[in-house]
Amino acid sequence: QVQLVESGGGLVQPGESLRLSCAASGIINNRYVMGWYRQATGKQRELVATITSGSSTNYADSVKGRFTISRDSTKNTVDLQMNSLKPEDTAVYYCNVLIGYANFWGQGTQVSVSS
Numbered sequence: 001q002v003q004l005v006e007s008g009g010g011l012v013q014p015g016e017s018l019r020l021s022c023a024a025s026g027i028i029n030n031r032y033v034m035g036w037y038r039q040a041t042g043k044q045r046e047l048v049a050t051i052t053s054g055s056s057t058n059y060a061d062s063v064k065g066r067f068t069i070s071r072d073s074t075k076n077t078v079d080l081q082m083n084s085l086k087p088e089d090t091a092v093y094y095c096n097v098l099i100g101y102a103n104f105w106g107q108g109t110q111v112s113v114s115s
Helices: none
Strands: 003-008 010-012 018-025 033-039 046-052 055-061 067-072 076-080 091-099 100-104 110-115
Touching: 003 091, 003 100, 018 033, 018 091, 033 067, 033 076, 046 067, 046 076, 055 067, 067 110
Parallel strands: 010 110
Antiparallel strands: 003 018, 018 076, 033 046, 033 091, 046 055, 067 076, 091 100, 091 110
């Protein structure tokens, strides 16, 4: 009964910022990985950033230095601060939780970056 709900997407101009949030419910395991993935139109879903229960982070090369992933274990939320957004960042962004071999996904939130 894991459920993930994303929020914070929208339309911005290049160089602007957005903060995505994901609220998770139904997680009973203390060890899990939370992350953000994105899928542009006509493209495969790709990893953006992940963060473990021990707060170890991993970022795609394309977003390093611009995006920051964080989590609040007391609220079971994971955020993605996106700065210096580029048109190439346009995609549907999905929240993900990995518990063992099981993946759970949110419904996605649209991020559009254009002039």
